[in-house]
Amino acid sequence: MCGRYAFFSPAEAVKRTFALDLMPALSPRYNIAPTQSVPALRVAAEGSRTLVMLHWGLVPRWAKERAIGNRMINARSETVAEKPAYRDAFCHRRCLVLADGWYEWQAAPGGKQPWFVRLRDPRPIAFAGLWERWKDPAGGELLESCTIVTTEASESIRRIHDRMPVVLAEQSWDRWMDPAFSDTAALSKTLGPYEAKELQAWQVSRLVNAPKNEGPKLIEAEGSGTAVGA
């Protein structure tokens, strides 16, 4: 699945990769956690790609309080078109959640062992996302939030975990953002990097477990001979 990730590529590289007109400089992040504000791409009314900051944890329109979003951090691709919490967003509000890689935790003696997963050929990536607009019925506050779509893990990642985020290949970005696209079955394997040759993973420090920790040391390889061509 995807409950924690990193996004640290420089603004220039992100701007170029995603063909953005404007790209604000963002602090490099190595420990992005649910409830935080995360960078995402949307297609504006006139068709241009826009970078926006969205609250991670989709708050449905009918929610009475924003905390509902705390458990809406992921949406299963297999059921996203039908689930009441996501159905409407799936039909009308797609987005790309920008990242460089993500963390998976594996049960291990002495506690959870974190791994970092990214492309073997390192570059910024896009997770398939949905977004929603919510107005707090108590204070009237407006909030735009998002969730990350997940799928079954590819064979080689399954040694760590059985789910992973939907990583979209460049040629799939516009396809996903088009509401006419509804082939959820295709989300698992055919829209992006999925095979072992495209992904790699390695063990990292348990420092990443605490959301308050930050910095490039969180993705440094730790342990001996633990890297897998995931």
Added chain:
DNA sequence: CCAGACGTTGTT
């Protein structure tokens, strides 16, 4: 009809 959930993951 009204009340209550609306989600995913992992573990047992």
Added chain:
DNA sequence: GTCTGG
């Protein structure tokens, strides 16, 4: 154990 917050 379970929920909330980051």
Added chain:
DNA sequence: CCAGACGTTGTT
């Protein structure tokens, strides 16, 4: 996802 709190009253 993991970490950390989980409660009330009264006083400062």
Added chain:
DNA sequence: GTCTGG
């Protein structure tokens, strides 16, 4: 808002 369960 909409669906499920009682």
